[in-house]
Amino acid sequence: MTENYTKESNIQGKLILVIRVRGAPSMNYKIADTLKMLRLHKPNHCTILFGTPSVLGMLNKVKDYIAYGDVDESILVKLLQKRAKLKGQKPLTEEHIRNKTKYSNYKDLAKALINGEIQLKDIYNLKPVFRLHPPKGGYRKSIKVPFNAGGTLGYVGKYINFLVSKMI
Numbered sequence: 001m002t003e004n005y006t007k008e009s010n011i012q013g014k015l016i017l018v019i020r021v022r023g024a025p026s027m028n029y030k031i032a033d034t035l036k037m038l039r040l041h042k043p044n045h046c047t048i049l050f051g052t053p054s055v056l057g058m059l060n061k062v063k064d065y066i067a068y069g070d071v072d073e074s075i076l077v078k079l080l081q082k083r084a085k086l087k088g089q090k091p092l093t094e095e096h097i098r099n100k101t102k103y104s105n106y107k108d109l110a111k112a113l114i115n116g117e118i119q120l121k122d123i124y125n126l127k128p129v130f131r132l133h134p135p136k137g138g139y140r141k142s143i144k145v146p147f148n149a150g151g152t153l154g155y156v157g158k159y160i161n162f163l164v165s166k167m168i
Helices: 002-011 029-037 053-061 073-083 094-100 106-115 159-167
Strands: 015-020 045-050 066-070
Touching: 002 066, 015 053, 015 073, 015 159, 029 053, 045 053, 045 073, 066 159, 073 106, 073 159, 094 106
Parallel strands: none
Antiparallel strands: 015 045, 015 066
16 A cells, blocks of 8 residues: 555656556446546557646556556657647647747657646647557567566556657
8 A cells, every 4th residue: 555655656746658558348437438538548549647636546547457657858759759640630840839839849848748837738739649559579578467567557657668669
């Protein structure tokens, strides 16, 4: 119980990267509904959330289907450059960032996201979900086992950055 408390206190108030790892056709409707609220409709979909108590509660509820952890600025910049999409499946460009926000490039935007100055929903026409490829070289051991037992599920800490770099 204390491990769970320290884990949540480490990510509360920080930017969290969440990836749906598993897709189960006959999962509990409560878990499916929570995944929809997190905008994780399919496996290999990724989203960025701010660590509020309600979000942490939802992540804890669906921890058997997702991997989540603290995001680094460099990985967030790569994710925005290569996988961020606007409505109409157009890529996010630095021109769009300059015109629609007060930031000038991907790095400034990523820094503002990490500091909590701006959220993804504040960027005009940006889709809140990043669609990723399956990881090159596969997942770590298994997608049915928690991270502490050698798998990929649940809170993975800084390993999320390595996983996303394999999926971009």
